[in-house]
Amino acid sequence: MNFKPGDKVRFLNTTGGGTVTKNINSFMVSVAIEDGFEIPTLTSELVIIEPSGTSDKMFTRAHEQVAPPKPVEPIADEYDRTSRIRTKPGQHPVPSGIYLAYVPHDQQWMMTGNLDIFLINHTDMDILYSFFLKDAEGKFSGIDYGSIEKSSKLALESIVREDIEQWSGGVVQILFHSDEGEKVLMPVSTTFRIKGTIFYKDGSYKECGLLDNQKAIMYTVCELNRIPSTVEHLLNEKEGLDSVPVSARQFVPESAIDRYRIAPREAEVDLHISALRDKYENLSPNEILTIQIGVFERMLENAMARNYTRVVFIHGVGNGTLKQALIDRLKDYGDIEFRNAPFAKYGNGAVEIVIHQNM
Incomplete structure (x- = not known):
């Protein structure tokens, strides 16, 4: 939405509104409120309630004059x-x-x-x-x-x-x-x-x-x-x-992933809900899965950013829903390899991820 000086606007995220006095940059304008102060405001936080000139167009059309050129706005500072x-x-x-x-x-x-x-x-x-x-x-x-x-x-x-x-x-x-x-x-x-x-x-x-x-x-x-x-x-x-x-x-x-570190640049994250939440008895299966996926994505992103090379996610055996959800999300990532974690230690209940970009 384009804003012009003179537009009357309303704040989306708080009460009140005002009049646009100038465009600061492509995503911020200055708004004059009732007490006379001007507030720099993001355009995404405003809605136009009356475009500039709407109320007096019918009176000025016959007396239109060429407006003087607008001064160049200064570059926005901090x-x-x-x-x-x-x-x-x-x-x-x-x-x-x-x-x-x-x-x-x-x-x-x-x-x-x-x-x-x-x-x-x-x-x-x-x-x-x-x-x-x-x-x-x-x-x-x-x-x-x-x-x-x-x-x-x-x-x-x-x-x-x-x-x-x-x-x-x-x-x-x-x-x-x-x-x-x-x-x-x-x-x-x-x-x-x-x-x-x-x-x-x-x-x-x-x-x-x-x-x-x-x-x-x-x-x-x-x-x-x-x-x-x-x-x-x-x-x-x-x-x-x-x-x-x-x-x-x-x-x-x-880093958040550092709490799960088991060796230099390696981590092990237990995704059982009992390891993630103290109180979980009233959560639905879908809510539990959402929490587990959220932890998985945050820890993987964190491990990639923190130069980890290997992360094991323990998902448990269960009905395979969580494991399949992890595999589906891993397909979105390039330059990583995933496989079943060592059976001798984890059985069929964990996936091992190797982050090649950090090798």
């Missing part, structure tokens, strides 16, 4: 691209941390149309960030860098669906800053990789309170409670102990 996170009471809490979000423009038809990509700072600290993409040849391109205030999100880019593969893998680096505090967090540098086929599965998109309950694919860059601080390093210096060299203190956040 303040144009950022907006505050607006959470609502009663929403499921999201752990404090940094997140990537892929938000479809069309919230009715998730698997078609353009997407907005956000870097979300869901912490009480400001951050400095660097964002890199990795191409098919393994080379990295620096796409963006800058700062994001606490409890805010930044629109990295709006992409067409055909560019998803280019935006599904890379590196994010984060530095945390607060004016005062009891500790200083270590820098974060982490890789990310999201399988392109996930964007074409309706169940991949979940409502997120950090995005006004819009549906999105969310990727956890890091959770705040998993990042160590420099406190231990400072205490060591005060007590005259040997300190750890700064070059060795860069923090790479623990």
Whole structure:
């Protein structure tokens, strides 16, 4: 939907509305609200209720004049691209941390149309960030860098669906800053990789309170409670102990797949529902299968991004429904090999996946 200065609009995800004053870029406009403030707003969060000039066309047609040329809009800076996170009471809490979000423009038809990509700072600290993409040849391109205030999100880019593969893998680096505090967090540098086929599965998109309950694919860059601080390093210096060299203190956040590691670059994931949930007695068979498939896809994607070479998924014997569902999804992945795990250890209840791209 194209917006023009003068269009009267309504906010889709909150009450109220206003008048478009200018186009910031292809996916964001400035909206003047009743109290006179102008708010940068994504076009995907607006609907036109009265196009510009509708109310006075009948009076001006006879006196039309050539309008003076519009001044060239300045290139959007970081303040144009950022907006505050607006959470609502009663929403499921999201752990404090940094997140990537892929938000479809069309919230009715998730698997078609353009997407907005956000870097979300869901912490009480400001951050400095660097964002890199990795191409098919393994080379990295620096796409963006800058700062994001606490409890805010930044629109990295709006992409067409055909560019998803280019935006599904890379590196994010984060530095945390607060004016005062009891500790200083270590820098974060982490890789990310999201399988392109996930964007074409309706169940991949979940409502997120950090995005006004819009549906999105969310990727956890890091959770705040998993990042160590420099406190231990400072205490060591005060007590005259040997300190750890700064070059060795860069923090790479623990990966979800690391919890299942059984050997260097190898993991074993038990998909029995009793291993995934403490309370599952009231779940239907379909709900259980959905949970198991979700864990399987997240752990496999994580293993591929974290340079694992081998993962065993224990599915059990049962009626074969889960095993077949795993095999069906594995067909979407290239450069991996899957087979029955060693019978002597797992019987017929596990599948072994070899990730050749990480060999």
